[in-house]
Each structure stands twice: as structure tokens, then as C-alpha cells.
Amino acid sequence: MIKQALISVSDKTGILDFAKELSALGVNILSTGGTAKLLADNGIKVTEVADYTGFPEMLDGRVKTLHPKVHGGILARRDFPEHVAALAQHQIPLIDMVVVNLYPFQQTIAKEQCSLEDAIENIDIGGPAMLRSSAKNHKDVIVLCDPSDYAGVLAELKAHDGEVGYGTKFALAKKVFAHTAQYDGAITNYFTSLGEDKQHATRSAYPETLNLHFEKVQEMRYGENPHQSAAFYRDTRHVEGALANYKQLQGKELSYNNIADADAAWECVKTFSETACVIIKHANPCGAAIGNNPLEAYSKALQTDPTSAFGGIIAFNQELDGNAAEAVAKQFVEVIIAPSFTEQAKQVFAAKQNVRLLEIPLAHNINLHDFKRVGGGLLVQSPDARNVALSELKVVSKKQPTQQQLQDLMFAWRVAKFVKSNAIVFCGNGMTLGVGAGQMSRVDSARIASIKAQNAGLSLVGSAVASDAFFPFRDGLDVVVDAGATCVVQPGGSMRDQEVIDAADEHGVVMLLTGTRHFRH
Ligand code: 5GP
Numbered sequence: 001m002i003k004q005a006l007i008s009v010s011d012k013t014g015i016l017d018f019a020k021e022l023s024a025l026g027v028n029i030l031s032t033g034g035t036a037k038l039l040a041d042n043g044i045k046v047t048e049v050a051d052y053t054g055f056p057e058m059l060d061g062r063v064k065t066l067h068p069k070v071h072g073g074i075l076a077r078r079d080f081p082e083h084v085a086a087l088a089q090h091q092i093p094l095i096d097m098v099v100v101n102l103y104p105f106q107q108t109i110a111k112e113q114c115s116l117e118d119a120i121e122n123i124d125i126g127g128p129a130m131l132r133s134s135a136k137n138h139k140d141v142i143v144l145c146d147p148s149d150y151a152g153v154l155a156e157l158k159a160h161d162g163e164v165g166y167g168t169k170f171a172l173a174k175k176v177f178a179h180t181a182q183y184d185g186a187i188t189n190y191f192t193s194l195g196e197d198k199q200h201a202t203r204s205a206y207p208e209t210l211n212l213h214f215e216k217v218q219e220m221r222y223g224e225n226p227h228q229s230a231a232f233y234r235d236t237r238h239v240e241g242a243l244a245n246y247k248q249l250q251g252k253e254l255s256y257n258n259i260a261d262a263d264a265a266w267e268c269v270k271t272f273s274e275t276a277c278v279i280i281k282h283a284n285p286c287g288a289a290i291g292n293n294p295l296e297a298y299s300k301a302l303q304t305d306p307t308s309a310f311g312g313i314i315a316f317n318q319e320l321d322g323n324a325a326e327a328v329a330k331q332f333v334e335v336i337i338a339p340s341f342t343e344q345a346k347q348v349f350a351a352k353q354n355v356r357l358l359e360i361p362l363a364h365n366i367n368l369h370d371f372k373r374v375g376g377g378l379l380v381q382s383p384d385a386r387n388v389a390l391s392e393l394k395v396v397s398k399k400q401p402t403q404q405q406l407q408d409l410m411f412a413w414r415v416a417k418f419v420k421s422n423a424i425v426f427c428g429n430g431m432t433l434g435v436g437a438g439q440m441s442r443v444d445s446a447r448i449a450s451i452k453a454q455n456a457g458l459s460l461v462g463s464a465v466a467s468d469a470f471f472p473f474r475d476g477l478d479v480v481v482d483a484g485a486t487c488v489v490q491p492g493g494s495m496r497d498q499e500v501i502d503a504a505d506e507h508g509v510v511m512l513l514t515g516t517r518h519f520r521h
Pocket of ligand 1: 008009065100101102125
């Protein structure tokens with residue numbers, strides 16, 4: 001039966017209810033200045049740590065709980081007679097529960113105007129010390145650093161005569177060590193990001209050392225290939241709408257390749273404001289389309305390359321309804337992603353339990369950093385978050401685009417961003433007609449894209465083409481125009497831009513420049 005708890009929290013969420021219930025269970029509550037005042041003001045019986053230790057809080061709160069009467073009460077081993085005797089000798093009562101969350105360091109430094117001084121004052125000292133003391137002695141001390149754990153612990157205390165099982169105590173301690181590691185990591189990142197003029201904290205997004213914190217979501221049976229082991233980790237800074245926060249409604253466990261492809265599908269489909277469907281195979285869109293409803297979008301996307309779509313990953317940016325579900329269920333599909341699924345859609349897939357259904361809320365946040373592992377190191381960059389607006393396109397050909405061509409080019413450009421370089425994407429009528437991906441030469445991507453359209457029985461006459469980077473020579477352009485394209489969008493910026501623009505004029509086709517490149521490797 002726990003007798004005494006110490007509560008010292010910056011984030012006061014849920015603390016009143018929790019403390020009230022502890023008090024009702026007969027637990028004696030010790031608390032620091034601000035927390036004690038809040039509890040007392042709300043009629044909860046509380047002893048201030050300063051009264052308990054006989055030392056006032058000092059040095060603007062830098063020293064509040066750093067006292068043997070606090071740490072002795074936490075750290076003493078209950079099963080060591082010498083420890084018990086030492087506490088008796090110094091009149092130190094046991095502390096059986098510690099509820100602490102830390103000064104908001106990360107929120108403080110997130111503010112634009114934060115000075116080094118502000119940051120330093122928001123480095124918690126006594127809080128982490130108590131968290132570590134109790135986590136170290138978790139066999140006998142219940143430690144809570146997250147308000148979302150209050151309810152569960154209370155329920156367990158009530159159900160088991162004021163005791164909590166070892167499994168729970170260990171899990172809480174594990175959480176604490178992860179939490180303090182993350183806290184120290186944030187401090188390290190901040191300190192190593194400061195420029196020469198430390199007082200005026202000109203900060204770089206890339207600190208000298210990088211402390212990253214990811215938590216395991218799952219282990220996979222294997223990685224990209226069966227002889228590789230693998231696990232999936234989620235950024236501890238929750239990114240709303242990101243793949244890692246998926247909810248799986250049914251289906252087999254996600255594999256390594258499923259997750260990688262699902263991410264590409266989800267990120268691509270999210271860029272459309274119209275109802276859209278994207279089908280991914282081996283990280284490349286093998287079909288993408290917009291439509292009046294999910295069924296239409298899917299049917300169009302499938303037409304691009306029905307052969308490759310077999311066993312693909314399909315993403316929708318809108319609730320998947322029964323009609324679309326029935327159509328999708330006819331093909332072999334590994335994963336389906338949507339912000340939600342109607343009851344009807346769920347019923348359609350109930351008969352196909354192997355199909356993985358992932359629900360992810362549609363939010364447009366993006367990762368803070370993109371990473372790529374290289375031998376012995378890590379490349380870090382900001383994500384490719386740029387979406388070129390129609391108003392940014394510059395017509396460089398003599399021929400002016402029609403409204404329809406502009407729409408098709410915008411669509412093609414959006415898809416090209418998600419195709420591995422070198423990317424050439426033929427589109428028309430809100431759907432991809434041919435996708436050339438991942439070739440070492442742009443002209444080969446152009447050839448492949450047109451061959452694929454031919455194989456799928458799609459006409460490229462009057463189509464729009466996007467190229468993810470500039471045409472280094474006119475040959476790539478010649479290929480797409482020969483195939484039937486009448487308008488082309490590309491970033492521009494080549495030494496031979498003029499040669500390429502002249503070729504467009506020679507062919508009598510429209511050419512627009514985006515000024516933005518979307519390499520994707
Ligand atoms: P309160 O609002 O109760 O005055 O302060 C609560 C905060 O003080 C908690 O975030 C806790 O981690 C922190 N804290 C508790 N003891 C100490 C200490 O001795 N030194 C410092 N710097 N912070 C402490």
C-alpha cells in the first residue's frame with residue numbers, strides 16, 4: 001500500500017483529479033511551490049516540500065527538491081536492512097510514488113525570440129533527478145512522467161489494494177528513461193545549434209550532433225529482402241497525418257516494403273485537392289488520377305498500367321466508399337490507405353482478410369527532416385515540401401497553353417514529384433498515361449513512358465508531359481513530342497535551355513518552366 005507521493009509538475013494536465021483520488025486513497029502528498037498551491041487551492045491536503053525538508057525553495061527555483069530527505073526516501077532499497085536503518089537514523093520517510101513532468105524546454109526554445117538565458121532557465125534539474133532516482137528504484141517506486149498514465153495507474157491501485165504490479169512499474173520506468181534521454185537530447189541539439197554569438201542564439205536547423213528519438217512501432221519478419229531483419233520506428237514528435245500514425249483496420253502485418261511504398265502513396269495522394277487515387281509499385285506511382293469520386297479516380301489510375309498495379313499499394317485522399325471498394329477488391333492489392341472507410345467498404349474487404357486497410361487522418365504536416373543513410377553516416381535535408389503554383393509557371397514557347405493543357409500540366413507535375421528520377425510523366429484528362437521512372441538518362445525515361453502507354457493501349461496524342469528536372473538536350477523532348485505530347489512542363493535551368501525551347505517551337509508545342517526541380521532518389 002503506497003503511503004507517500006511526491007508531485008511536482010510543470011504541465012498540470014489531469015493533476016487535480018489524480019491527486020484528489022490519491023488523497024482519497026489515504027496517500028500523503030508532498031509537492032513543490034506551484035503544484036502545491038494549485039492542489040491546496042482546490043482543497044487537496046498537501047505538504048510543501050520546503051516544509052518537509054526544512055529548506056526553502058532557493059535560487060529562483062533552481063533548488064527545490066534536491067535534498068537527501070527527498071532522494072533518500074526515493075532511492076532507499078526497501079529490502080536492504082542497512083538502507084532502512086539509514087533512513088530511520090536520519091528520520092527520512094519513504095516516498096513510494098513520484099509524479100513529475102519537466103520544465104517545458106522544447107516549447108521554450110521553439111519560440112522565435114528565445115534567448116540562451118531563457119533556454120538555460122528552462123533546463124530542469126531537480127525534476128530529471130527525481131525521475132531518474134525513482135526509475136532506478138522502480139522496483140519500489142511508481143514513477144509517472146506522462147499525464148496519460150494517471151488513469152491506468154489509479155485503476156490498478158484501486159484494484160490491488162494500493163499496489164501496482166512490477167510489469168507496470170517497469171514500463172513506467174522505461175518510459176522515464178526514454179523521456180529524460182529525449183529531454184537531454186533536445187538540450188544537446190539546442191546547444192550545438194547555436195552560432196558564434198551565443199547570446200543572440202542564431203540557430204541552425206542542423207546542430208553539431210544530432211540526437212534523434214524514435215520509438216518502435218513494430219518489428220517486421222524481414223526487411224527489404226528475406227535475409228535482412230527490420231523494424232519500424234516512429235518519430236516521438238508526433239507528425240499528424242504521417243504514415244507512422246496509421247491505424248490498421250484489418251489485414252496481415254505490414255512488411256518493410258509495404259511501409260515504404262505506403263509512405264510514397266500517401267504522400268503523393270495528399271498533394272491533390274481533388275478526389276484522387278494513387279497506385280504505387282516499388283516506390284513509384286504506376287497510376288495516378290483525379291475523378292469525381294473515388295471509383296472514377298481509381299478506375300482511371302488503374303488504366304495507366306494494370307499489369308504493374310497487380311499487388312500494389314493504393315491510396316485515396318478521401319473516404320473510400322463501397323463502390324470504389326468493390327472495384328478495388330477485384331484486383332490483387334497489398335495495402336489500401338484512406339482517411340476513412342465507409343461501413344460498406346469495410347464489409348467488402350471483410351471477405352478479403354489479407355488486404356491491409358490503413359486509416360490515416362488527412363493532415364498536411366510534413367516531417368521536419370528527410371534522412372538518407374550512407375556508409376558510416378546520415379544525410380539530412382529539409383523535406384521536398386515545395387508545390388509549384390499555377391501562377392509560378394512561365395510560358396517559354398511561342399505557343400500559348402489552353403486552360404485544359406495548364407490543368408493537365410499541373411497534374412503531371414504533381415505526379416512527377418513522386419516518381420524516382422529521371423522522371424517523365426505523360427498525362428491527360430486528369431490521369432497518368434505513361435510513367436517513365438528511375439532511369440539513368442532522361443531520354444530513356446521518355447522512351448519507357450511512351451512504350452508503357454502504348455502497352456496499356458492509351459493514346460498519347462495531345463498529352464501533357466512533366467519532366468522532374470531539365471532536359472539536358474533536345475532528344476528527350478523530341479521523343480515525347482514524337483509520341484504525341486503537345487505541351488511540356490520542366491524546371492528549366494539547363495545550359496541548353498534555349499536549344500530545348502527552340503525545339504519546342506520547332507515542333508509547335510507548348511513549353512512551361514517551373515523553376516523548381518524535384519529530384520527523388
Ligand atoms: P512547481 O510548478 O510545482 O513550482 O514546479 C514544478 C516543476 O519544478 C517541475 O517541472 C519539476 O520537474 C521542477 N523541479 C522540481 N524540483 C526541482 C529542483 O530542485 N530544481 C529544478 N530546477 N526544478 C525542479
